[in-house]
Amino acid sequence: MPVGTAATVKGVHQRELNEDIKAEIILGNTYHLYLRPGLDTLEKAGGLHRFNGWQKPILTDSGGYQIFSLSDQRKLSEEGATFKSHIDGSKHFFSPENVMDTQRIIGADIMMAFDECTPYPCEYSYAKKSLGLTHRWLDRCISRFNDTQPKYGYEQALFPIVQGSVFKDLRIQSAEYIASKDCIGNAIGGLSVGEPAEDMYAMTEVVTTILPKEKPRYLMGVGTPANILESIALGIDMFDCVMPTRNARHGLLFTKRGIINIRNEKWKSDFSKLDEEGTTFADHQYSKAYLRHLLVCNELLAAQIASIHNLGFYLWLVKEAREQIIQGNFREWKNKMVQQVSQRL
């Protein structure tokens, strides 16, 4: 899922997402959307789809992660989280109930449960206590979800989130609790927050062993192309990450052959296509030297081109992974690709 934090995937037109990148679903951030444009505007618009003109599915996170990573002076209680906006310092309160209501107003096709995303590193005792809160909050989310109706005439789903930091027993306990709720899909949170990749993979494996295979399993906030391939191997079906767009803005391009830092002098006179094997118009209409020039000049078009390329590549990567799984060649292909995509070109 390309990340469209504030109702836009940065630097990319909805038409490009749809027709060139061929995204099937995008992510929005409840925390950002709640602050701007705000619920009043979103409700008057008839929801986020009507507001930004994206007609395919949207998943919104619950704000749990942003409250802990972006906002100031957050204060947690059993009831919910009080925090100050990172934009203007204004004070706000999120609870499991009002976060469900907010996502009803946003009209997300997939709503996420309100959780506490533990930081890394995190004491065992804190992670355990936090997990209890996250599970109690989940129950309140589910109640509110069941007690309310979609506002715009289409169904919405609710995904619960497994937490437990890097502690195996907590992850097991959480995965079992989440699985018992029998939701339509399940997510794994609290990873890709600074822990070593081995911990991330180990926790993912612990959890995917428990979460039902026949329902989508969503690993939140992951990751590099290699992270994604390894996690698919562990049973993950869904991902979101700012990396393809954020790194694009800094001139890092992910390709089938490895990673390109387009700022490097070596691309200055390389007039070959941006990515000969790329799937988007940007890969074939622009050269490496041209993109390098735009980036050096701080031109808007640099971010636009690189974002389209990276998102096109990420979408290709997961579609190809699916194809390889169907054909029974996934393991072999994955091992080769993980090497390839991690190289520096």
Place this chain on the structure above:
Amino acid sequence: MPVGTAATVKGVHQRELNEDIKAEIILGNTYHLYLRPGLDTLEKAGGLHRFNGWQKPILTDSGGYQIFSLSDQRKLSEEGATFKSHIDGSKHFFSPENVMDTQRIIGADIMMAFDECTPYPCEYSYAKKSLGLTHRWLDRCISRFNDTQPKYGYEQALFPIVQGSVFKDLRIQSAEYIASKDCIGNAIGGLSVGEPAEDMYAMTEVVTTILPKEKPRYLMGVGTPANILESIALGIDMFDCVMPTRNARHGLLFTKRGIINIRNEKWKSDFSKLDEEGTTFADHQYSKAYLRHLLVCNELLAAQIASIHNLGFYLWLVKEAREQIIQGNFREWKNKMVQQVSQRL
């Protein structure tokens, strides 16, 4: 001509320029292109068209205007202009001859003569002296142009530039001199540099009375929609201006009904199409409220959408003007439109 200073129209893909905005020609800036990506890269690329993938015509200005508006410590002599780069302070020298050579390397379809663009206000004595230099430089430009060949297998044209500040006798003298050179098209420079609009129109009228009607007459750096319509009434055929893209980045939208400052609170919940009468996909796929939100959030997509809208509108405006001229209704239509497009909505 949309302005593509550094080999890109800011925030707009070449595909959008071609297919959505339907630009027939874009402008590049010799000064900027010479500094970045530099002549070595442009020559290796096979010229600017190959470098940026724009296949329709390109016009490049000569750098005269930028040397006087952007660079530091410029020093003028009969031979040419020494200046320091606004990017890194490095020292450079432009002469009529090397500016022709540079535009040969860029591969502009229309090259502009190297001139001194007088500032406003400007003493009569300075303007007169400067005009002499501009005319002598023109002769050197024409010689060099005639002595050299295009590098990439297609013809290039050279347009001379009328100067003379806001002094009627100098403008007449310059227009007669320029007309005598019998170039394939002619330009009017040194206007839209801060003088009152009446002076700009008066000087334009003086000059268009003299420059041959059967050749394109290009008014450099103009202007607002109303400026463009009034100048067409005076016989102008070609324009370039940063206004549609620069103002777009600040949230100003030009429309058939007037000017919208999309930052205004009044558009916050206006979910109507960006421009019901607009010619581009952006006008119909996005709402005013959505664009306002993007601009308030400082999102890249704001500049992208507003730039496409404004360029689409400018291109519509000049195409419609042409249509009205052909149908014999131009005067009446122009008078109505000048009122309309100048209103604040």
